Amino acid sequence: MLPPVLRHRRRSRAVPTALLAGLLVVTMGPLWAQDSASHAHESAPAMPTMAEHDGDTPMRGLLGPYAMSREASGTSWQPQATPMGGSAPWMMGDWMWMAHGSANLVVTDNAGPRGDRDTVVQTMGMLMGMRPLGPGTLGVRAMVSLDPWGVGKTGYPLLFQTGETADGRTPLVDRQHPHDLFMELAASYAQPLGESSSVFVYLGLPGEPALGPPTFMHRFSGMDNPEAPLGHHWLDATHITFGVATLGWVWKDLKVEGSAFNAREPDQIRTNIELRALDSWSGRVSYNPSERWALQVSRGVLRSPEQLEPDVDVRRTTASVIYHRQFERAQWQTTLAWGRNQKLPGHATESFLLESALVIDAVHTLFGRVERVDKDELFGEDEPLAGQVFTVDKATLGAVHDFPSTRLGRFGLGLQYSRYAIPAALKPVYGDQPDAWLAFARWRL
Ligand SMILES: [Cu+2]
Incomplete structure (x- = not known):
């Protein structure tokens, strides 16, 4: 439980202090890091990406002729300079395997009449394998989460969050839904086309279609923050999609891909495999102009994504720069992302996200996230404000201290604070100055 004294020191001004502090991380972080680096050597050697067992050449990606560090969740790309986490790879015959794991023990305290306190355990485990097959590369990936038990059906408190359901009848509001037991069970095959090009197919049940930036929990700039972005359902909520087939083409630093998928969001039963027709479509163009950059634009037509609004389709457009x-x-990553949902029938809403994480000496992490999201699902049909769109701003600032690595992984302690700026019409419902504290202990492999 967080000290109550922290909860009472709320300023009456709505100017989000955390927003300013967040921008400080974004702007000052790299200067500081650059400074400390320049004291040591003029030209710092590039951090090694994870090398192969027997050599110094970086591991090849699953989907194309580039370093594996470019690959993020699903078939998405991140900057190739991103360090790879997880275990050291091991070989079994022709197969090379890698494992990732993480767990967060989270205590969160959201203030105000619609706020809540809770303690949850978020978990994620991933196993990835690859082997040569014929002229190409076969990849398999399994990702599971114990969130259905550790977080529970009703998810964790997160003011202004919307999306999915806990009971199949009422939407989850001011709470973040848990992830499903099976987050990804996917296979890919990439066939080279000459030196610098490839075509690939990716099949997942569940899997992630070619839509949006890498998922928040898998991108370096977002993975330290245990909270899902408020724009999750505008940007990356399709990361657990029960049925996806993607066909893609890679040429050097360009990737063009298209997916057919089942856009229905996971239902309240978090342990099943849900089968529906692959009647939704998406397309994405990704471009990594250098090791440091990852750009994408994508668009999807989502048929009946919401269980509780089955007659509504959504046209989603996203763009992001990492x-x-x-x-x-130090390692420093920043993501800027925009998403737009056009409901059919219905209105269009947008979300903006800027987040950044700075990790110094692999021990000290400072992170921030600023969001502006149009929320249209904060009220049930019988409430007076039902159906209205409210623009909500949120700023989060957090820090983590990690302890030295052990054979069992790494442990760390983190703390973050979030502050919201909301329209006057929401203040009678949420209080004048909603904010939230979150503390966590984490483990990572
Ligand atoms: Cu999610």
């Missing part, structure tokens, strides 16, 4: 810098003693 920038990653390696310094001798």
